[in-house]
Amino acid sequence: MVLFRRLLGDVLRERRMQRGMTLRQVSAEARVSLGYISEIERGQKEASSELLASLCAALDASLSDVLLDVSQAVAVEEAALAPIPISQGSAARRSGDVVASAA
Amino acid sequence: MVLFRRLLGDVLRERRMQRGMTLRQVSAEARVSLGYISEIERGQKEASSELLASLCAALDASLSDVLLDVSQAVAVEEAALAPIPISQGSAARRSGDVVASAA
Numbered sequence: 001m002v003l004f005r006r007l008l009g010d011v012l013r014e015r016r017m018q019r020g021m022t023l024r025q026v027s028a029e030a031r032v033s034l035g036y037i038s039e040i041e042r043g044q045k046e047a048s049s050e051l052l053a054s055l056c057a058a059l060d061a062s063l064s065d066v067l068l069d070v071s072q073a074v075a076v077e078e079a080a081l082a083p084i085p086i087s088q089g090s091a092a093r094r095s096g097d098v099v100a101s102a103a
Numbered sequence: 104m105v106l107f108r109r110l111l112g113d114v115l116r117e118r119r120m121q122r123g124m125t126l127r128q129v130s131a132e133a134r135v136s137l138g139y140i141s142e143i144e145r146g147q148k149e150a151s152s153e154l155l156a157s158l159c160a161a162l163d164a165s166l167s168d169v170l171l172d173v174s175q176a177v178a179v180e181e182a183a184l185a186p187i188p189i190s191q192g193s194a195a196r197r198s199g200d201v202v203a204s205a206a
Contacts (some may be wrong), residue, residue: 003152044190049106063105064178067170075167077129 002081006043007073008052011066013041015059029058104186109146110176111155114169116144118162132161 016026023041027034032051038054039045047055056063119129124175126144130137135154143158150158159166 001153001156004155004166004170005152046149048149049108050104052107053104062178062181063107064174064181067107067174067177071167071170071174074170075165078165078167 002074002077003043004070004074005040005046006072007077008047008066009041009043010054010073011069012059014069015061015066016041019059021059026055026058031052105177105180106146107173107177108143108149110173110180111150111169112190113176114172115158115162117160117172118164118169119144122162124162129158129161133157 016023020027023034024038026032027037030037030051032054036045036051037055040047040051052066055065056066059066119126124132126140128136129135130140133140134159135156139148139154140158143150143154155169156166159169160171
């Protein structure tokens with residue numbers, strides 16, 4: 001199962017690194033405890049929508065851009081988990097063919 | 104402040120409607136209480152990453168597609184909240200020009 005909070009954490013950490021900011025700086029900017037931000041970056045805690053907005057602001061990133069990054073990272077994992085494109089699989093099932101397992 | 108859970112709720116409701124599913128059907132499919140899904144659709148509750156994955160599966164939607172939709176909906180709200188594109192504003196500030204308020 002592809003978990004939103006894990007990929008979100010990856011994206012937030014990457015954006016922080018790109019800006020050369022420390023956890024301490026983001027913590028001060030977003031007024032969120034350093035430990036909490038660290039847990040979010042490691043995908044161990046869910047970020048509330050308000051906290052996510054604060055983190056994006058602290059990183060000078062738009063929420064839409066962050067979500068776009070997460071969407072793309074999720075898509076990569078989804079593709080890795082499902083080697084056979086869903087459309088091909090569906091077409092094969094509709095036509096009654098036996099679908100060979102890719103596993 | 105643009106809140107992730109509100110736009111996520113809108114997208115999840117829209118996808119459910121497109122599939123012609125009732126809350127009851129999604130509830131049974133995702134094994135989540137009907138009331139909880141309703142609150143998520145109205146942006147009143149945060150969905151955990153596990154719940155979000157279950158809801159996407161129940162709606163036969165990929166998480167990446169749902170997040171892409173949310174990203175786009177967020178971008179529309181961000182644009183409405185900030186009439187002057189950030190890039191123009193930044194360029195104007197860098198050049199030392201006085202930036203007129205659009206408000």
